Amino acid sequence: MNLFRTALLLAKKDLYSELKTKQILTTQIIFAGLVIVVFSFAFDPANNTTKAVIPGVIWVIIVFAGILGLNRSFISEQRNETMQGLLVAPMEAASIYLGKFLANFAMMLVVELVSIPFLFLLFDFKFLGSVPYFILVVFLGSFGFIAIGTFLAALAANSKSSEMLLPLLLFPITTPILIGVVQATKIILTNVEKLSSAIAWIQLVTAYDVIFFVVCFLLIDYVLEV
Amino acid sequence: MIEIKKLTKQADNKLILRGVDLSIKKGETVAILGPNGAGKSTLLKVLATLIKPTSGLIKINSLDLKKNHLEIKKLLGYLPHSSLLYDHYSPLENLVFFGNIYGVDDVEQRAIELVKEVGLSFFLNEPVKNFSRGMIQRIAIARAIIHDPEILLLDEPHTGLDQGAISILNNVILSMKEKGATTLMVTHDFKQAAEICDRIIIVKNGKIVDDFKIENRNLGFVSEKYELQVEGVS
Numbered sequence: 001m002n003l004f005r006t007a008l009l010l011a012k013k014d015l016y017s018e019l020k021t022k023q024i025l026t027t028q029i030i031f032a033g034l035v036i037v038v039f040s041f042a043f044d045p046a047n048n049t050t051k052a053v054i055p056g057v058i059w060v061i062i063v064f065a066g067i068l069g070l071n072r073s074f075i076s077e078q079r080n081e082t083m084q085g086l087l088v089a090p091m092e093a094a095s096i097y098l099g100k101f102l103a104n105f106a107m108m109l110v111v112e113l114v115s116i117p118f119l120f121l122l123f124d125f126k127f128l129g130s131v132p133y134f135i136l137v138v139f140l141g142s143f144g145f146i147a148i149g150t151f152l153a154a155l156a157a158n159s160k161s162s163e164m165l166l167p168l169l170l171f172p173i174t175t176p177i178l179i180g181v182v183q184a185t186k187i188i189l190t191n192v193e194k195l196s197s198a199i200a201w202i203q204l205v206t207a208y209d210v211i212f213f214v215v216c217f218l219l220i221d222y223v224l225e226v
Numbered sequence: 227m228i229e230i231k232k233l234t235k236q237a238d239n240k241l242i243l244r245g246v247d248l249s250i251k252k253g254e255t256v257a258i259l260g261p262n263g264a265g266k267s268t269l270l271k272v273l274a275t276l277i278k279p280t281s282g283l284i285k286i287n288s289l290d291l292k293k294n295h296l297e298i299k300k301l302l303g304y305l306p307h308s309s310l311l312y313d314h315y316s317p318l319e320n321l322v323f324f325g326n327i328y329g330v331d332d333v334e335q336r337a338i339e340l341v342k343e344v345g346l347s348f349f350l351n352e353p354v355k356n357f358s359r360g361m362i363q364r365i366a367i368a369r370a371i372i373h374d375p376e377i378l379l380l381d382e383p384h385t386g387l388d389q390g391a392i393s394i395l396n397n398v399i400l401s402m403k404e405k406g407a408t409t410l411m412v413t414h415d416f417k418q419a420a421e422i423c424d425r426i427i428i429v430k431n432g433k434i435v436d437d438f439k440i441e442n443r444n445l446g447f448v449s450e451k452y453e454l455q456v457e458g459v460s
Contacts, residue, residue, distance in 0.1 A: 002296075006327055009323070009326050009327055010327075013312075013323050016319075017312065017314060017315070020314050020315075021314055079313060080308050080309045080310060080311055080312070080313065081306065081308040081310055082310055082311070082312055084276060084304075084306060084308070084310055085310035085311075085324065085369070086327075087275070087276055088274050088275060088276060088299060088302060088304040089299060089324065089327045089328060090296050090297075090299040090300045090327070090328060090329075091296075091327060092296070225276075225277065225278060
């Protein structure tokens with residue numbers, strides 16, 4: 001019980017910090033907006049083949065905006081060595097991981113909530129697929145990406161070139177999730193008759209999410225030592 | 227209160243602590259002296275559960291540090307050279323956050339009291355980033371004692387402080403001592419060590435080379451003992 005209580009306190013602290021400084025979320029939303037505008041100029045929204053690009057654009061936004069947030073997540077605890085303050089406090093290392101994960105995930109959801117409707121609007125996309133399945137895929141993909149990303153951000157934060165190291169570590173490990181969610185998103189948005197194969201991709205991503213979340217949760221203790 | 231047996235810590239093939247044996251009773255105020263690189267801060271970090279020891283046994287309040295680290299962490303107040311404070315947070319927000327993590331009752335009231343105690347009640351809601359080093363250290367002291375710890379671990383706490391902050395820190399240590407708290411303080415400031423501590427430990431090359439009690443704030447005695455042990459170390 002203490003694990004969740006302290007994790008929530010830490011997540012609340014991170015989100016309140018973000019509310020005060022507006023450093024991460026603003027950068028993420030500006031980045032997402034830029035990607036959408038550039039793609040909307042590059043591909044003619046009137047052209048039907050453009051619709052095939054949308055699943056890719058959604059996940060480009062989530063992946064790169066996500067990395068912007070993940071990079072700051074643990075580096076922000078290096079100033080005044082506040083990470084030591086958390087490590088000497090009566091909380092498990094897993095609690096720190098869970099708190100950071102919750103804060104990162106909440107920020108990612110906000111970015112998605114703002115950018116995906118904006119993307120549909122600029123691409124003049126008429127949603128004919130299944131909305132609940134689309135939300136489920138975005139949720140599961142973001143969950144897995146942020147769960148692994150938070151763990152690797154903790155690992156990379158100890159390196160001097162952490163901002164370069166994080167993408168190098170993150171992309172190979174999250175590739176199965178990204179393949180799964182891009183495929184599932186494509187089917188749900190453009191070819192909803194093949195929903196059963198989208199469900200198969202969703203199952204794969206869910207299994208991957210659960211396995212890696214548990215592994216990260218168990219291994220974080222070895223990563224956070226000063 | 228604190229029992230350390232055959233404690234070693236190795237990092238990158240270098241032995242930082244080489245079989246430290248130490249016993250500290252409840253209520254003692256102990257200064258750890260030694261040259262740079264002797265292993266003083268490492269010893270403190272191991273006790274603060276920041277670093278895992280390579281071998282050896284540590285018991286605090288008869289609890290094994292490895293098995294009962296959460297219970298032990300509740301007893302510890304750690305004040306390193308860094309403030310461990312969030313820059314954009316005010317003293318009140320910082321103290322309430324850490325107080326909540328430690329499960330302090332009526333945390334806001336306790337935080338306000340502590341900020342008042344360290345003489346910064348006028349700056350209660352100002353972001354810490356606007357503070358001077360001395361002011362930050364005062365809030366850091368309040369952070370370390372927000373949960374009324376039984377053991378205080380201080381790593382060079384007097385460095386860079388003005389006279390006002392030094393006297394506040396010393397008062398905090400002495401008032402904690404009156405309440406029965408045990409204090410371990412790594413320092414290079416012999417004057418402060420002689421003034422507030424009742425026992426001195428000298429560490430050299432990862433080992434305790436001297437351990438003695440001092441009386442009547444005898445600074446000359448501490449300096450003499452230190453020179454004798456650390457002679458020849460640059």
